[in-house]
Amino acid sequence: MVEPNVTDELFDTAIMDEEAVKGFSEPEQQERPKTWRLYWRRLLRRPAALVGTVIFCFFLFLAVFGPWIAPYDYEKQDADLRLAAPTLSHPFGADQFGRDILSRIIVGTRNIFLLGGSGTAVAVLIGTAIGLFSGYIGGTTDEVVMRLLDVLLSFPSLLLALVLLSTVGPSSLNLVFVVAILYIPMVARVVRSMVLDLKNKEFVEAARVRGETRSYVLFREILPNALPPLLVEASMRFSYSIFLVASLGFLGLGVQPPSPDWGLQINLARNFFAIAPWVLLFPACTIAVLVIATNLMSDGLRQVMLPGGGRN
């Protein structure tokens, strides 16, 4: 497959100052703290990325502490409040069962972070392992593994998710596995291309000559140096997994009721759109804000950690 270099943006090669060049060309253990501080300083210079990161952290905070912050019990139904319009006491209104929408959104944050996050984490773990070994071993094994991943990649992701979910049935655990299966090929390719770059470098050669084991070379020499692109890839995958989890919830194939899942909530309230648009619009806008913030953050990470292009 011809790989369009979608992310190869030479946004600003100028920012790649001497310090950074040193940090990348001579990757040694003691250089690392300095490199991270450099990333941080660069991030401060990008307002859009900074705003994205702050909003993302806010949602992360909600995901952890949501149940204690929510003003009402997210499951409590109140017949008098059915489809109530936003007021001061219920700023986002109430849904078709008279449940406080703000509380449901706050509590539902954890759901999307848990599902998307663990799906991404599993994909990163397995994808990294495949990419590391396949790239390091090389030869026919590498060729076969990469062709198989290419085939998986050429599938439409939502279609694959739907077919898989219709087989195993919708549940939280299955959702995590589906997200992971979809993203393993992408992570593996990024890691593999880093391994191919690094495996003939002198410091790797030196470790081999020292007689280090293969796993030492892979995990202690190559992996730490492949970390920046891996982190960037992981944050992009996470952004897409929010998209996927929310979309599947909307299609009714994600988490099942009465979970306060955002996509599911929108799906169940669709019939009330004309009379009570807030029931749908507040969750929809929350998803929009989280997706946009995550995009800005991961793009910022990419520019901060991989100035001058990045992948391949």
Next chain:
Amino acid sequence: MARFIVRRLGFMVMTVVLASIIIFFATTILPGDVASQILGRFATEEAKSQLRTELGLDKPVVVQYGTWLGNFVRGDWGESPSMNTLVRPIVFERLGNSLMLAVVAFVMYVPLGILLGLIAALKKNTWVDQTISVGSLAFIGLPEFVSGLILIAIFAIHFKWFPSQSAIPPGTGFVEALPYLILPAITVALTSLAYVVRMTRSSTVDVLQMDYVRTANLKGIPPRKVLFTHVLRNSLLPTVTVVAIGIGWLIGGLIVTESVYGYPGLGRLLLFAIQRRDLVLIQSTALLIVLIYVVANLIADILYAVLNPRIRYS
């Protein structure tokens, strides 16, 4: 060139075969007995086993797979239990609807995306560029049901300019369907626009830094001519690929958009089939969608090679 195409074709066949295996085995291990689903709970054991023989369900799975794939290739796509009609006419009618939507969306986002990408690249690092780049970035990965609902709220419910639902009856012509296609097409365009903008911008920025562009500028060739004859030919190459790959998604992947607007396209048909657990319908629709994707990828590869001599001759 011929060798290149043969290699791509080989990869394409491999993908389709693997896809058909995944689809077939995923649907045959679906929980539940097909025979009792069709005949109902009160059917006698005899009737059920007779139906299983008729459907070939008593044969080994590999034989079933072979029969199914053979029938699909010959155009015998079977009968849908949930709709009580032949599968093929329905799928093709939905394919027609999907094509109409794809055309409208394509016309909306491709020219606009290229234009915005070029402007951003030419005005690199100014506020114009910042606005376009950050703005397009924001919409990448925004679920279609989110933008779709917001669009419906504004343009269908508040201003009443367009219908909020697009459930057109079968056999609607393109002109009659057009008002129903606008909002879904905008929804799709919003999601896809960003890819075209970013691709065009980054490759144009790259090309603008090339030595030959500097030479052309220093020779005193008018900027407009440098752009059209020297820059665009190279800088639009990756955009062409992205757009061509996107066509597969435009036709077969709009499951969410079609579901928001109730538009009877291929994606919604697949979702319907999955909700009803209609195996026959799932199998044919899913395989057709994969075929569309794979063909779109192939076209993208070939276009890239045709436009880029470096690939063609290597």
